[in-house]
Structure formats: C-alpha cells, structure tokens
Amino acid sequence: DTGVSQDPRHKITKRGQNVTFRCDPISEHNRLYWYRQTLGQGPEFLTYFQNEAQLEKSRLLSDRFSAERPKGSFSTLEIQRTEQGDSAMYLCASSLNLNYEQYFGPGTRLTVT
C-alpha cells in the first residue's frame, strides 16, 4: 500500500488558464476528500465523494471548480479560469467508510501568476 498520491506536486500557471489535479486514494478506501490550504491556515474542506457519488460541496467551491471520481477510484479537481486567489495547497484525503482517520496525500501546490 503506497498511500494517497497526488499529481502534480507543483503547478505554476498564468491567470485565466485551466488546471487539473489528480488524486489516487488508498486502494480500498471508498471516501475521498478535497481540501484547500493557504499559507498559515488550516485546511478548508472543498468536497467529498463516497465511491463515485459527490455527496457534499463547500460554498467555497465556486462554479469554476469541478471535481469528479468517475469510477470510484481516482479523482480529479479542475479549476477553470484560474485567479491569483486560487494559489494554495490542494490536499486530497481518503478513508474507509466506517473508519474515522483520513489519510492525506502530499498535496499539489498551485501558484497562479
């Protein structure tokens, strides 16, 4: 078991471009979470999936953000028309349905110039 992986680890993009991040959870975990963390703050919840169903989205998630988990395995988070305020660390976590611990990936650091 290699843990939660995220790709890319770093992304620099120009304002207005679209970006897509990928998260591969621990293989038997059916819950997958996305969080965003800005410098000096704790992570903030964005959205989560149980299997392929997206069960909740934060009000932080504007319509420029979309997330998918098409086969209940890996997930993608897309940001369209990026803005400088989108610069942050995007963290993915997974857990078993009835377990409490969420295991986090290393994160994708996004810089919008």
Added chain:
Amino acid sequence: AQKITQTQPGMFVQEKEAVTLDCTYDTSDQSYGLFWYKQPSSGEMIFLIYQGSYDEQNATEGRYSLNFQKARKSANLVISASQLGDSAMYFCATSNEGGTSYGKLTFGQGTILTVHP
C-alpha cells in the same frame, strides 16, 4: 456549524519534556469526533489521534494523548517525552458523525511546535 480554536500560534519545549497543545471546539452536533494532525515542513498531514464524543476515556497513541473535557469543549493534545522530530505544525480538527457530512473535517489554525535540544 463547527469551529476549532487553537490559541497558541507557537510553542517551545525542551527535548524529552512534555508539552500540551490547546484546542477548544464549538459544535451543535450531538455526535462528533476530535482529531489531531501533524504537518511537518514537508507539507503532508499525518494523523495522530482520534477521540469520539461519546468515548469516556481519553484517547492515547504512544507518546500522544488527548485530554478530552467535554463540558469545557476542549481537546488538548499532550506529547510526552518530546523529540526533535516532533517539531512541526499541529492541527486540531473536528467532524460530525451523522448525516451526509460524516467525516468532513473542520480544522483550527494550527500551533507551531519547536523542540529544542
């Protein structure tokens, strides 16, 4: 709505001594969980310890223990016998354990712990 307050931006401790990191929470949920995570400079969030709101005994995991005082809504982390590798940011978090928000974590702002040799 849930809220976590960590009032200590930074803490210092001597190696091999114990340290307590403070956390208070506010929630309207009847059933909830309390968590502590460690985030080293590498950035990855590492799960340390969990306490359920209905657990009567304080949780312990090795050198970590959670001092849970439900009436005061506090969930302090105690690290015994500090090690240099404990230097990191520590986050307290809560989740509700019912309904469709099950498992969603709400984090505090964190406490930076520095362990001196």
